[in-house]
Amino acid sequence: MALVYPFAAVMAAPGRAAAVATLPYDVMNRSEAAAMAAGKPSSFLHVTRSEIDLPEDVSPYADAVYAKAKENWLALRQNALVQDDKPAYYVYSLVMKGRRQTGVVAAAAVDDYDHNVIRKHEKTRKEKEDDRTRHISTLRAQTGPVFLTYRDSDAINAIVSKTMQDAPLFDFTAEDGVRHSGWRVGSNDCATLQNAFAEVPVLYIADGHHRAASASRTRALLASQGQAGSADRFLAVIFPAGQLQILPYNRLVFDLNGRSDEQFLADIKAVCTVSPATQAEPAGPGIVHMFFQKRWWTLDLRAKVAAATTAIDKLDVSILQANILQPILGIDDPRTSKRIDFVGGIRGTGELEKRVNSGEAKVAFAMTPTTVDQLMAIADADAIMPPKSTWFEPKLRDGLFVHSI
Structure with a gap:
């Protein structure tokens, strides 16, 4: 059964979410990232794509890039981010062209990933794993979520709907027209939500295979150094399959x-x-x-x-x-x-x-488009989908929820 945990998220300070949040690090090239972050000192791209703050001839995998990422991360924590005072679950809603998808933000178990309770459908590339493993272990933070899905649960949906009646932590519309909103799940509902997820037999990676693999590698690396901390869990947003849209x-x-x-x-x-x-x-x-x-x-x-x-x-x-x-x-x-x-x-x-x-x-x-049912069937068969089979929209934003390890 799926084990997901509350965590004390690092989030944008009140009123700062729109200035902090960015598209995932891997959907743009270096020059595009630089253009997106130009004139925006609070942009999370200074953390996830810190090479944009270094000379163009510096390799994106150079030691200086990871050092700069840590420097920017610590500065952003001082100036634009806050950490929750106690562990919680969160709800994250995205609305694109009138269509809403809403997921639970939680810390998923690395053990579930390693033991195929969290199922995969893509191969990963070592150089991309190497990059994110070093990024996570240097910052001691998972800066972008793994996008997970599951077969719909009425019990989970009920808690999500109840949470969305409260005042949001943030609510803004990004430059691309996608509306992003977030809530904290009430403390009285956390145990109920955790138990509801425990009834979900498996989770599936929709997007973020490299982030998940890197979380597993980071846990092993830090454990070998005697400093695992909270690295046995990783940042995830978990959506019911019935809400997802796969584009061609x-x-x-x-x-x-x-x-x-x-x-x-x-x-x-x-x-x-x-x-x-x-x-x-x-x-x-x-x-x-x-x-x-x-x-x-x-x-x-x-x-x-x-x-x-x-x-x-x-x-x-x-x-x-x-x-x-x-x-x-x-x-x-x-x-x-x-x-x-x-x-x-x-x-x-x-x-x-x-x-x-x-x-x-x-x-x-x-x-x-490939369907979510096809994705699940292939993952259940422990098989690998052909390359470039799925394109999920809207893209989850980096920087809205961060898991410090």
């Missing part, structure tokens, strides 16, 4: 693998039914839309989905990879190929059109 993760390919336009289209027609599309977005599972020769095409791959035998093989991203990207376009490993790029659905299909029409890419594929 679309594909761009930069060339046709030596084929002419005519030969490429003929090869596609040999694989599936191809017809002119009346809209950019595909109609549902098994349908992929292709932007090619300045127009949209419908690729009907439903027969391929029906013939697939495993949950992974039935994913639209797997069907596209197995039938078009690999055999026709020669994309053997999308994790490492330099001939393919991935575009989160938040950018819309207009981004695909723009990059193909500009000549940067030759062809684009608009996907139907």
Whole structure:
């Protein structure tokens, strides 16, 4: 059963949340992070992307970057952050385009991650783990949450709804139009909430595999040094699956693998039914839309989905990879190929059109989103989803809740 704990969060001081909160550290590059934090001394990017405060020729993995992160973290704690005086659970709500998702902020158990009570669906990269492990252990703080989900629970929903009747700790709308609000769960409800989560058999990582893996590695590192502290728990926001929205993760390919336009289209027609599309977005599972020769095409791959035998093989991203990207376009490993790029659905299909029409890419594929049920089924099978299968929106903000270890 899932074990989640209250903790004394480090949070933005009253009225400072909008100035502190930032997008996750890994959704922008260095120059974008610098631009976002320009003129904003309280921006949490000075902690999560501290290289922006150093000369551009300094590697983001240099010793000076982690030292600067600690310096900025300590300064921010003095100037813009406060720590709760006792452990608590919190509620965090995000509203994007009228759609709300609300989760419980808690400290999840590293043991649950290590023993697969918290289930994964992605591989992690060592260099990203190395970076966040060093960041966490240097600051002795987990600065961004792992995004977890679970099959809906009426008992948890009831406590969340009750908590949201109180005055919020913060309530602001970010520059991208997403509204962020937070509450502290009342002390009389904490034991009830903990018991309700104990009835949840498993949790699933929706996003934040590297943060979770780094929390596990940090616990082991600090334990080996005799200073584990609270590192046996990690910062998480836990959402009911029924509220989540997964957007498509679309594909761009930069060339046709030596084929002419005519030969490429003929090869596609040999694989599936191809017809002119009346809209950019595909109609549902098994349908992929292709932007090619300045127009949209419908690729009907439903027969391929029906013939697939495993949950992974039935994913639209797997069907596209197995039938078009690999055999026709020669994309053997999308994790490492330099001939393919991935575009989160938040950018819309207009981004695909723009990059193909500009000549940067030759062809684009608009996907139907992977579902939360598919994600859970694959994690339950202890399997790994293909790369770039899910894009969650809205993004949780860093800096609103921090777990000090």
